[in-house]
Amino acid sequence: MFLFPTVGFGQFCPENLKTYSYENFLIKMLCLRNVGYSKDGRTILRSINMTFREGMSYSILGPNGAGKSTIARILMGELTPTEGQVLLDGKEVTGLGVTERTRRGISMTWQEPARYEGIRVREYLTLGGKLKIGEDEIRDVLELIGLSYEFYAGRFIDKSLSGGERKRIELASLLLLRPRYAILDEPDSGLDITAGELIEKLLARFRKTGTTVILITHHEEIAEKTDFAYFVCAGRLVKKGFSREVVDYYRKTCGRCLFVEGSP
Template identity: 55%
Template sequence: MLELIDIGFEVEGKKILRKITMKFEEGKKYSILGMNGAGKSTIAYVIMGLEGYKPTAGKIYLDGEDITDLPVSERAKRGITLLWQEPARFRGLTVKDYLTLGGKLNIKKDEIAQILELVGLSPLLYMNRTVDESLSGGERKRIELASVLLLKPRYAILDEPDSGIDIMSLDMIKNVIDWIFDHGGTPILITHREEVALETDESYLVCRGIILKRGKSKDLVEYYRTTCDKCDHINLPVENKVERK
């Protein structure tokens, strides 16, 4: 189980996250739902242990082990991966080389082809294509998504997985989530979209750096749909009130 206990995060004295407590159990699909700027991606970066995102309060545990101070590489070895919201740019490598880390990963060509098809890319057209500026943001996002799947992580944090991909690809996102789950992984989706959150079992609703609600995804999506679009944060608990705009 992956746990965040009372996580706080500050930047130059400004509180970005406050008392974030989350539990992600294997055998479930999760989403972290909220409006843009709610702190969702920051939670993902804190879990992954990215440079500059060490929590200023609280602890992170994986199967009871305190991993709060572990670097990204050690967390990755323990099966935690992150799909970035903004796709990285890797110039000069072929798609196959990128997905196998230049041949360091022993992955069969047939398996790579299967994953490329899963994320909506033709193996025939993309296997040996060079990763460069000719690729669109959506194509790069799909390639990075394929790289996450090939690692078969225990916990796959997908930060806005549909960002940069046409809205008609929601079926593809569902297939990706199911693939991770069927291969023993626990998908954790960072999203502001109701349709994406509904593909998960349980959700955390985040607002201005706190957890507003937790529960079944269908229930939280209904609250999000009817409340958050028009909310000026008056629904926050009294002790967590923020300035109204």
Template identity: 65%
Template structure:
């Protein structure tokens, strides 16, 4: 289990996350849903060890991993799909995905995974992971790399951004694959239809959790609140069902 306990993060005198508590159980799928600037990517960076929280602790099972860096967390099985993947000159898709041959992947598996992300092996394995790949193709390569790494926890920061209308089926295939290999999925999105594909959701607004629960229910709440931050309303009047659930 991956756990965020009372996470607060401040930068440049601004509180970006406040007392965030999240729990990601093994083999389950979660989404973190919220409008632009809500703090979703900041949560991803804190889970991955890109930034350290100002307050609060991060646990994997009983182990406190708050002080571990990105490499150490990657070794424990946490992977992050960056919203904007980097590009590298002189490295082919196949070299990139197999870590230059260091990752134990056979050709059939590589083919299968490239098929899942919509990049046929024959057309793409010798392409370079540089500016010659379109943004959408680069994103698909990055998704393939997460699948091949077989992480315990896959944090997917807006896997749908920059992709064309086939994205819904692509996300279905990716979630199916990760489920099959037992990976816990943490999917960051502002799209309801994508969030609904996961079992549980956290709705984050202005750096706080305003709702959590089964994805269908949280998404319905998000749709009602869409276009405005419901936080002030929620704090003033309580939830529509009268509960304080999720806060």
């Protein structure tokens, strides 16, 4: 039996994975290597190492202000880390912006989706897709995320939509974009009681299309639904592993860090 090296959790992300050409699967991953981020003299992230393998689902769990969204924005190219590297399929993409990363297969939904005047849901959902998206596909995706096609497809993405509705449309857009890596920043925030069920449906759909899911959350019951999890606190990586293990640890510590800011 051939055993693959353990590469799921960041300790192993060489700069050029092509040297491990005997295993093509190794190349298909998104990595953060020793990533740090500071702003206005304040350190927000320190030495973050994370690896996201293609086809798997991950959650980044942590309390408010832990640096989770900063990690997501660094992965997406919205922020450039002040230290370390971002690697995609073994190649450095640290300096690439949002558009370039999207074109390489990374996309994201933000915690607070923007509103746009004069842009209708139908037009928005077909933006940027490589393939022509048909009405049936739009209907299917809208219904999957719990919105009626008849009621929403022709509506403007403006103030007339609630935060929850905007969030669902953003998730639908991500499904239609079919990225290789889908980053979901707090996908359940602003959603009603059906949020858990919706996340399960999304994960199932992404699993089917082989999309890697990186889910940012502070709810352990949401994190539990992914394959693996990273627990981040005060800008540091505290624990990594199978999501059940990490969530158990998170519950035990009540989401608190076991170290203090400034400790080595």
